[in-house]
Amino acid sequence: MADAATRLANLAEDLLGSPLPVRLRAWDRSEAGPAGDGPVLVIRDRKALRRMIWKPGELGLARAWVAGEIDVEGDLYEALDRLSGLIWERGGETRGLLASARDPRTRAAAGELLRLAGPLPPPKPPAEEAKGRGGGRHSRRSDRQAISHHYDVGNDFYALVLGPSMVYSCAYWTDGGTLEEAQRDKLDLVARKLALKEGDRLLDVGCGWGSMAIHAAREYGARVVGITLSREQAAFARKRIAEEGLTDRIEIRVQDYRDVPDGPFDAISSIGMAEHVGAAKYREYADLLYGLLKPGGRLLNHQISRRPEPDEEAYRVDPFIDAYVFPDGELAPMGRTLTALEDAGFEVRDVEALREHYGLTLRRWVANLEKDWERAVRLTSPGRARIWRLYMAASAVSFERNRIGVNQFLAVKTPVAGTSGLPLRSRQWTER
Numbered sequence: 288m289a290d291a292a293t294r295l296a297n298l299a300e301d302l303l304g305s306p307l308p309v310r311l312r313a314w315d316r317s318e319a320g321p322a323g324d325g326p327v328l329v330i331r332d333r334k335a336l337r338r339m340i341w342k343p344g345e346l347g348l349a350r351a352w353v354a355g356e357i358d359v360e361g362d363l364y365e366a367l368d369r370l371s372g373l374i375w376e377r378g379g380e381t382r383g384l385l386a387s388a389r390d391p392r393t394r395a396a397a398g399e400l401l402r403l404a405g406p407l408p409p410p411k412p413p414a415e416e417a418k419g420r421g422g423g424r425h426s427r428r429s430d431r432q433a434i435s436h437h438y439d440v441g442n443d444f445y446a447l448v449l450g451p452s453m454v455y456s457c458a459y460w461t462d463g464g465t466l467e468e469a470q471r472d473k474l475d476l477v478a479r480k481l482a483l484k485e486g487d488r489l490l491d492v493g494c495g496w497g498s499m500a501i502h503a504a505r506e507y508g509a510r511v512v513g514i515t516l517s518r519e520q521a522a523f524a525r526k527r528i529a530e531e532g533l534t535d536r537i538e539i540r541v542q543d544y545r546d547v548p549d550g551p552f553d554a555i556s557s558i559g560m561a562e563h564v565g566a567a568k569y570r571e572y573a574d575l576l577y578g579l580l581k582p583g584g585r586l587l588n589h590q591i592s593r594r595p596e597p598d599e600e601a602y603r604v605d606p607f608i609d610a611y612v613f614p615d616g617e618l619a620p621m622g623r624t625l626t627a628l629e630d631a632g633f634e635v636r637d638v639e640a641l642r643e644h645y646g647l648t649l650r651r652w653v654a655n656l657e658k659d660w661e662r663a664v665r666l667t668s669p670g671r672a673r674i675w676r677l678y679m680a681a682s683a684v685s686f687e688r689n690r691i692g693v694n695q696f697l698a699v700k701t702p703v704a705g706t707s708g709l710p711l712r713s714r715q716w717t718e719r
Contacts, residue, residue: 471502478503500513557587592691607677
């Protein structure tokens, strides 16, 4: 009988109609597939096959990755790029083949896969998988649980990945710049687009670890209210603010954006938060922010987008992201975001695409994680560290290949008189 790797490679080619794009090494140390010095997909334990039989497609693969049953040797980015056509673009086709009991080829392949997989049933999902969220999708309770799952995994772990800036959104790069310089430049870009000045009242929605709030208060003299649903983030931000001597200018609250009672504000920043809102709630989000601004006030909404689907009703949240990274997170095409802002009453004055900037940022974060891997594992768990490595590397490839993007929307609550307050050449943001 052929070795495990050859049997798996033949099985994959039969099901998918094309050869595997990477070399394969199985648990019996056998290898098959393209020769050379490219990346190798390693199946360390045949339990991975049992997971994929019970959950065909991305979720089964994700569980096996988190559990350490599959791995990649060599360039992870190259492996993900080669495999993307199978994992993302043909995932539905693969599921359909495995689910079909009428196709003799599929039945034969399923039988072969069962023989390779060993005794059923499958192992339990890894402990890092998000549990069921209560209260209904995007209720206050479920949003608190989702935010806690993603952010309350240890401030020290995030500091290791993000670096001293503690900014968890894409940086704004120049050639030869460092991650810290690029993150500072991004915060300053936001502040300049909002035209912050001494005494302005800024609401920072999804304030994270306080970086935007500190920059706005320290560099521009703004008075800032930062809100987050993560208690760990809030505690960390308050400590930083106290160390900066800015407690008289910044207030950090553990608060839902739907519960902010004390507008109006001169400006609102929302950086990497709107992805958590959900498509069904996005108009409500836009309406609430519009209501919290004074006439003439500005909103800077920094948000990841996805490419439009031919059939938008068929869009489904990525199973790996939903189960292990951002529970209930949803991406929308940028046109839908713009429409929601306009429907709420905003005048959208500028949209700046930063897609390439996020690919560069993610690669730096992955490098930070890999450089201090053993400490990252100690700070969280082997599974959690593996989740973040895969999620960030796969996201970098997705940004670089234009599967997803990120955009800054500058919107104004333009008064009835029609005076926007923006310069005639709005891209010439005032330099300090």
